[in-house]
Amino acid sequence: MLALALLLAGGAATGCGGRATTHHKPGTSHEQASGNVGILLTTGDSAGHKLREVPSQGAPEVQLALRPDSEDGWNLQLSVKNFRFTPDSTGGAALPGAGHAHLELDGRKIARLYGPWFHLPAAQVPDGAHTLTVRLYADDHTAWAVSGKPVEGTAQLTAPAPGSSGGHSHGEAPSQPPMPGQAQAEADRTVTITVRDGKVSPAPARTELRRGERIALRVTSDRADTLHVHGYDKELALPAGQEATLILTADRTGLFEVETHESRLVLTQLLVR
Numbered sequence: 001m002l003a004l005a006l007l008l009a010g011g012a013a014t015g016c017g018g019r020a021t022t023h024h025k026p027g028t029s030h031e032q033a034s035g036n037v038g039i040l041l042t043t044g045d046s047a048g049h050k051l052r053e054v055p056s057q058g059a060p061e062v063q064l065a066l067r068p069d070s071e072d073g074w075n076l077q078l079s080v081k082n083f084r085f086t087p088d089s090t091g092g093a094a095l096p097g098a099g100h101a102h103l104e105l106d107g108r109k110i111a112r113l114y115g116p117w118f119h120l121p122a123a124q125v126p127d128g129a130h131t132l133t134v135r136l137y138a139d140d141h142t143a144w145a146v147s148g149k150p151v152e153g154t155a156q157l158t159a160p161a162p163g164s165s166g167g168h169s170h171g172e173a174p175s176q177p178p179m180p181g182q183a184q185a186e187a188d189r190t191v192t193i194t195v196r197d198g199k200v201s202p203a204p205a206r207t208e209l210r211r212g213e214r215i216a217l218r219v220t221s222d223r224a225d226t227l228h229v230h231g232y233d234k235e236l237a238l239p240a241g242q243e244a245t246l247i248l249t250a251d252r253t254g255l256f257e258v259e260t261h262e263s264r265l266v267l268t269q270l271l272v273r
Contacts, residue, residue: 037052037054037094037095037096037138038052038053038054038094038144038145039052039053039054040052040053040142041053041145041148043148044143045135045143045150046104046107047102047109049137049141049142049143050142050143051142051143051144051145051148051150052094052138052142052143052144052145053145053146053147053148054096054144054145054146055146056146056147058082058097059082059144059146059151060080060081060082060083060097060136060144060151061080061081061082061083061151062078062079062080062081062083062101062134062135062136062151062152062153063078063079063080063153064076064077064078064079064132064133064134064153064154064155065077065079065155066120066132066155066157069119071186072121072122072247073119073120073121073122073123073124073125074119074120074122074125074157075117075118075119075120076103076117076118076119076120076132076134076155077116077117078101078113078116078117078118078134078153079116080116080136082097083097083098083099083136083144084097084098085098085099085100085101085113085114085115085116086098086099086100086139087100087114087115087233089139090114090139091139091140091141092139092140093139093140094138094139094140094142095138095139098138098139099136099137099138099139099144100112100113100114100136100137100139101113101134101135101136101137102134102135102137103118103120103132103133103134104132104133104134104135105124105125105130105131105132106130106131107131107133110124110226110237111226111235111236111237112226112228112235112261113134113233113235114228114233115233117233118233118235119234120132121236121245121246122159123244123245124236124237124244125157125159126159127159127160128158128159129156129157129158130156130157130158130159131154131155131156131157132154132155132156132157133152133153133154134152134153134154135150135151135152136150136151136152186214186216186247187214187215187216187247188209188213188214188215189207189209189213189214189215189216190215190216190218191207191215191216191217191218191268192218192219193217193218193219193220193267193268194219194220194221195219195220195221195222195223195225195238195260195263195265195267196221196222197222198263198265200265200266200267204266204267204268204269205268205269206255206268206269206270206271207268207269207270207271208271208273209250209270209271209272209273210250210272210273211250211251211252211253211272211273212249212250212251213249213250214247214248214249214250215247215248215250215270216245216246216247216248217229217236217245217246217247217248217258217267217268218243218244218245219236219238219243219244219245219246219267220238220241220242220243220244221238221240221241221260221263222240222241223240223262223263224237224238224239224240224262225238225260225261225262225263226238226260226261226262227244227246227258227259227260227261227267228258228259228260228261229246229248229256229257229258229270230256230257230258230259231252231254231256232248232252232256234246234248235261238260250270250272252272253272253273254272255269255270255271255272256269256270256272257269257270258270
């Protein structure tokens with residue numbers, strides 16, 4: 001009887017799998033349940049994500065810098081401290097000093113960032129003065145916060161009117177705004193994709209490229225979304241019902257998926273040899 005009691009006690013401690021288990025509410029991570037990673041506040045950021053409060057000492061930090069790109073738009077650089085980008089674990093539990101970032105233009109989210117560099121096309125920025133904001137998030141999409149405020153960095157950006165002398169151009173500046181087809185003329189290949197009612201047309205397939213070729217991805221989505229090229233950390237905002245174009249130089253060999261973030265649809269695969 002004593003042996004049986006010890007056996008039952010051991011089974012209750014280890015569970016059926018032979019190891020200790022921790023139970024918590026469905027949909028709640030171990031970190032949220034145990035409180036090991038900061039404190040989950042009831043308040044949220046401007047986008048509605050809950051804040052995850054951590055002590056100021058050793059907390060994540062971010063600064064944003066930008067400079068004009070020689071071909072189009074601007075190149076943004078995120079300088080982070082006590083933080084690392086973890087694209088492979090997005091959607092998992094919150095881990096100390098890890099996650100991704102959101103990029104906002106005048107308070108409107110335009111991209112999710114999985115690395116320190118991002119190219120912002122001029123077509124996504126209306127002419128005039130704007131404020132860019134980058135905010136750091138944990139893998140579970142809670143916003144890192146210190147003293148009740150999200151961890152973020154800002155930078156000011158002034159976009160010139162189309163055709164003005166302040167724009168980027170090669171040779172003489174055009175007298176009229178570029179036509180939609182001119183951007184594709186700079187690419188070696190063009191892939192046109194439409195997303196409607198959760199379906200991708202044409203059906204997702206592989207697009208083969210030689211290393212060094214430039215490809216233009218022309219995407220029209222019936223709902224607002226974000227295009228992401230895995231392996232290159234390139235993103236592009238997809239306004240609802242409007243065509244958006246991402247021009248990419250295939251300077252890495254391998255197989256890379258192009259997908260949408262919100263609808264999680266695979267648009268194509270880039271096979272670079």
